Amino acid sequence: MYGLQVWIGALLTLMIFSFLYKDNPFYKFAEHLFVGVSAAYWMVVGVWGTMVPNMLAKIHPPLVRNVLPALATAEPEFHYIIPCILGILLLTRLITPIAWLSRWALAFIIGYTAGVRFSRYLQSDFIGQIKSSLIPIISVGDGGFSIGMTFSHIVLTVGVVCGLIYFFFSKEHKGAFGAASRVGIYILMVTFGASFGYTVMARISLLIGRMSFLGEWLGVIAGWFS
């Protein structure tokens, strides 16, 4: 059975890799299989991972006694009817005369998300970043004045200030403001360069993982001849 799994995995991997040459029937087959299987998989996950435990089991637990017995004895939580109604409202898109009702659910989701994320982003992307930037430009350690740390602190402070200026949209980027903005984008580009190299290394490790899987498959084939 394991050998069959390896064969299927290896052949599908090769079919996907064949796209590197050009689009071909093998790639099309793998692509359609992947899309179809994954769409069905996520639908099943949605039903069994969300609708059954988070809706049916919450609103009327005895309904799930045959499939999730651990949840069947819980007390009903009727406030789950609210998201249930919102979910049903989303489906009203399918009925043209009342399709407008689906906007209510969408508006709720977007509004709720914006509210929840506002506080989170304020902490991590605003206050947290400001606090990390409050450093002395001149660094003095135990051994006295530190040139390296001072340089690092200057780069960090200038980078943060110029980066913020680059993302300032209420003023035209001209003159000194424009120069600071350009410094900001240069610093961003240097950062992207470093990030690019780092991520490419991570991707190569993924490729190595796939290659080693193909090696495993070749091992299965070799096993037949030995």
Place this chain on the structure above:
Amino acid sequence: MRHKRCGWYFNSRILIFPVSILSLIFILGYCHFPEAQEETFDILLRSEETPAPPGPPAVHDTPYDSGESITIQWELSSDDGAGKNHVTGYDILRSETRDGEYQLISSVTKGVKEYVDTSTKDKVDYYYRVRARASEFFADSSPSEAVQSKQQWYNPERSNLLAIAVILSFFIILYISRAKRGKKLFIRRIAGLEAVDEAVGRATEMGKPILYVPGIQDLDDVQTVAGITILGSLAKTIAKYDTKLDVPVSRSMVLAAARETVKQSYLSAGRPDAYSDDIVHYVTDEQFGYVAFLDGTMVRNKPAACFYLGSFFAESLILAETGNSIGAIQVAGTAQPAQLPFFVAACDYTLIGEELFAASAYLSKEPRALGSLKGADAGKVIALMFIGLGVTLETLRVLTGSPAIAKASDFIIRLVSLRF
């Protein structure tokens, strides 16, 4: 002397009898019940190896949280770090009645004297014991007082966060109301946006479709919302030029929102006849299944322009490279820092981070979006002021060592700390 000696003999004779009886019982017990002998021996050993119990735990509802959490603190066993120094850790035991059965809920290593129990139910009495462990020997503390967890509605440690949120909200509301009153709010031109019209024009001339990818995240990601807002504006232009638009999505919620947006755009462009639900279609939630489909679509349909605006992850470079290989003009935008380098390297124009949100405001001219953007700019001015002041004070602190400057600097740092 004789009398005394007689007396001694007399006393020893009295002792001989009970000692002999006890010895006999012990010997018989050893012969017939060896386990009892071992238990006796164990009890003797345990008395030597058993660690000193920890102090009685002090328990309280974890402050400033959303409930369902109790903090337990205890004095370390005197054999932890001192004494026999053989305590290996502590078990935290919990019961709903003081003299009931205590259940193990967690264990911590030696030297730790606090544990936060996040498995409680609000408004239920709990009692705790802490057990000091030394190999297989242990000693329990006395039970704690009863404690309940409950939710707090306000966290004073985050008052600074509230103040900053109020200030930012004030500016956002102020600018939104100005925009609604018709006052023109200046937003600088964003370079990447100039490419949007160019891309649509090119696709129209070539008679080829435009591919729009609003990221792979759901509507609860603000980048997806920005991507769909830009799609609305773009769809209006596309409808006017009668160019073909293709929007494959990977989330059902995004499907609903994108269809609604595109439909509105076609209506407002006066081309409801050109709209079809097939313009926006669902593919799969699976990240790489979606990417495989997009790659196949790109090489088969050869769109003249590809837009990737939203939240992207590992698929960013795959998409951008495929788009590049078919010669499409590509405009990308995301706030995912790890994916920006790939878009910058492989696309013609990239909206970096907040430019994505600015672009959606710039294109839609929506008062709310414009007001939010201007409010965010006000936030940047506040951030720059804090940074300027904080860095100056920190530098002066290093240079002068003045306590007054140190105090002022600490205050500024406290203002932007997560625990005020």
